Amino acid sequence: MNSEVLVGTVRFPTPLLLASGFITETPEFFLRAQPLGCAGIVTRSLKEHVPPERSRIPAPRYAVHAQKSMLNCEWGNELPWRTWLEHGTGEVQAVGAPIIISLSGRDPEGCARLMQAFDEIGVDAFEVNVSCSHSGALHGNLNVDLDHLRTLMGVIRPATRTPLWIKLSYSTHVVAMGHLAEELGADALVCTNSIGPGMLIDTGTTRPQVGIQGGGGGLTGEAIFPIALWCVHQLANAVRIPIVGTGGIATGDHVIQMLMAGASAVELYTAPALLGPRVFRTIMRQLGDFMRDHPEYRSIAALTGRTAPHTTEHSFSSPVPRVIEEKCTGCTLCVESCAFGAIDMIARSSDRALAVINDACISCNACVGACPPRWGAIVAEFGET
Numbered sequence: 001m002n003s004e005v006l007v008g009t010v011r012f013p014t015p016l017l018l019a020s021g022f023i024t025e026t027p028e029f030f031l032r033a034q035p036l037g038c039a040g041i042v043t044r045s046l047k048e049h050v051p052p053e054r055s056r057i058p059a060p061r062y063a064v065h066a067q068k069s070m071l072n073c074e075w076g077n078e079l080p081w082r083t084w085l086e087h088g089t090g091e092v093q094a095v096g097a098p099i100i101i102s103l104s105g106r107d108p109e110g111c112a113r114l115m116q117a118f119d120e121i122g123v124d125a126f127e128v129n130v131s132c133s134h135s136g137a138l139h140g141n142l143n144v145d146l147d148h149l150r151t152l153m154g155v156i157r158p159a160t161r162t163p164l165w166i167k168l169s170y171s172t173h174v175v176a177m178g179h180l181a182e183e184l185g186a187d188a189l190v191c192t193n194s195i196g197p198g199m200l201i202d203t204g205t206t207r208p209q210v211g212i213q214g215g216g217g218g219l220t221g222e223a224i225f226p227i228a229l230w231c232v233h234q235l236a237n238a239v240r241i242p243i244v245g246t247g248g249i250a251t252g253d254h255v256i257q258m259l260m261a262g263a264s265a266v267e268l269y270t271a272p273a274l275l276g277p278r279v280f281r282t283i284m285r286q287l288g289d290f291m292r293d294h295p296e297y298r299s300i301a302a303l304t305g306r307t308a309p310h311t312t313e314h315s316f317s318s319p320v321p322r323v324i325e326e327k328c329t330g331c332t333l334c335v336e337s338c339a340f341g342a343i344d345m346i347a348r349s350s351d352r353a354l355a356v357i358n359d360a361c362i363s364c365n366a367c368v369g370a371c372p373p374r375w376g377a378i379v380a381e382f383g384e385t
């Protein structure tokens with residue numbers, strides 16, 4: 001499988017990168033993930049000075065949520081940024097992997113000074129974070145602040161010739177922010193960061209499940225995948241610079257969807273954080289299976305942007321459910337889920353029964369969702385309705 005991708009001038013042997021966060025505070029996790037298919041690392045977002053009141057991260061820091069998702073209330077590096085300059089970068093470069101230094105975009109001058117320091121040792125790209133959702137709620141929401149982005153780009157673009165990626169998150173301003181970043185010299189966009197803030201409460205103690213003042217945390221993981229995908233697709237339609245898709249990716253199918261939506265590469269955080277580095281091996285195997293089944297795509301890079309032609313008009317073709325007889329146990333969950341009485345049961349001589357989908361079906365596919373995944377007895381197939 002030809003899995004090499006380019007993000008502008010930066011070349012990666014696979015499309016999978018490890019996104020910025022606690023697990024990229026040091027290179028260790030990445031060094032375990034790299035042999036399994038993770039092509040590059042984005043460091044924890046580094047700040048020149050961590051204000052004393054932000055030197056400790058409130059706890060609990062994380063709350064695991066349904067569907068391999070979580071809330072977090074982290075807000076940046078705990079180890080001094082020099083740790084990456086003096087040790088971490090060299091350890092990543094020693095295994096021949098690209099390294100992207102993530103920097104907080106809140107302090108433009110501090111950000112520019114860190115760029116100059118890292119440029120002395122040479123790194124592959126800078127990813128500047130203007131999109132942390134829970135920090136935004138406490139300290140000002142940079143993710144929608146066009147004026148701040150203009151000021152930031154005015155300071156950091158002249159400070160470095162290294163590829164400059166700007167990391168955005170979902171908002172109604174995402175396209176305007178992407179446009180402005182491109183116009184002011186960004187080489188790529190990364191989207192999304194955590195989305196939110198959101199909230200979870202421990203009903204036993206009545207306390208919020210993350211410890212930050214206000215009780216809100218950034219939502220990440222599979223729960224945000226559709227929103228992240230939408231943002232990537234919107235940006236891909238709006239800008240010419242490459243996009244790195246991030247948010248909720250946990251399977252090969254998610255990666256393929258991100259590429260088809262317009263991403264040139266992807267970053268993962270929550271899935272490897274919850275499942276461990278082995279998720280990269282699983283995803284690479286799933287990508288290999290897809291490429292083998294679809295020889296029309298000669299490379300992974302050829303998947304980028306495939307969906308755009310299908311979104312210019314409404315579509316009227318809808319997946320129609322079909323029951324796989326051998327798998328159906330006759331549990332009737334699908335019958336209960338159907339709001340239209342579109343599923344009939346046919347008694348069998350055995351104790352099983354088969355669901356039959358009749359003319360009342362409007363292809364809502366509630367029955368597909370109702371059928372337990374371990375049986376997978378109803379599939380949705382495309383056909384004209």
Ligand SMILES: Cc1cc2nc3c(=O)[nH]c(=O)nc-3n(C[C@H](O)[C@H](O)[C@H](O)COP(=O)(O)O)c2cc1C
Binds near residue numbers: 019022076102221
């Ligand atoms: C615990 C945690 C810490 C994070 N820290 C950072 C950070 O320092 N800088 C940053 O740009 N993004 C940070 N993120 C966001 C991730 O890099 C990523 O954009 C987001 O989690 C969406 O991807 P995912 O759904 O695969 O996790 C953090 C996410 C989590 C869960």
